[in-house]
Amino acid sequence: MSDPLAGLYQQVILDHSKQRTGFGALPHPGAQRFERNPTCGDEITLQVTLEPGTDRIAALGWTGSGCSISQASASVLAGLAPGQTIAELQATIDVFRAMMRSRGVGEPDEDVLGDAIAFQGVSKFVMRVKCAMLAWVAAEGCLADLA
Template sequence: MDVDALYQEIILDHYKNPHGAGLRDGGDAEVHHVNPTCGDEITLRVHLDGTTVRDVSYAAEGCSISQASASVLNDLVVGHSVADAMSTLEAFQELMQGKGQVEPDEEVLEDGIAFAGVAQFPARVKCALLSWMAFKDAVAQAAGKDAQ
């Protein structure tokens, strides 16, 4: 099996069996993001426990790439420190904006490396990044509430 086929299989698996899907109570912040280019939407809640990402839940509509990306995000950030989650977000964003020229770090991105091929298609990059940008905004809101 070639790498592209394996990556497509990982994306489809996350799309068909999403991790963290379904909005749960107890969030510290909720955001709603829309990709106006294709109509993908996500409502995402984040629950922080001090400096740890306790939970990320979401309701998403759209293509398999945007929904699979939200599932991968859940796997990569829940249970980790906010600082580590933001480092992972930066690594994913770098991969997506690298136009297929960035070699992903599998230890950091795990199943997120499956999106390496998506980076070659600018119209799809926004799909892959939708949940990550929503997560970033939700963490900023939750952190702002803690500071008050």
């Protein structure tokens, strides 16, 4: 990853950690999951609602506290999820997980990940992977409850 690109990705993470998309509880969630990273104390409660009568995500909301990586990752996920079906969001989670396990090797699919591609650099730091994955693991649990 080039230095200018790494700087851009760092800025995406900082922006999302400050101006958090989807932050706040949903009024009537279809599913809810709490996850905690015992290593560093990051916590998230993530909620998902579906469009009535479909398997399409209407909204993803979350509350929690933690480092800028965990907060930004939840924000990016909240921006990506609405409009996707349960299967599509699960596929996106799978691609994100593969990127986070890559240790920065390879080229993740930006068309699938959107701003989440900014976390590719985080994948090089094993202790930070759990921070980035926290919201995605919670979302996966919600999807299992909704399926």
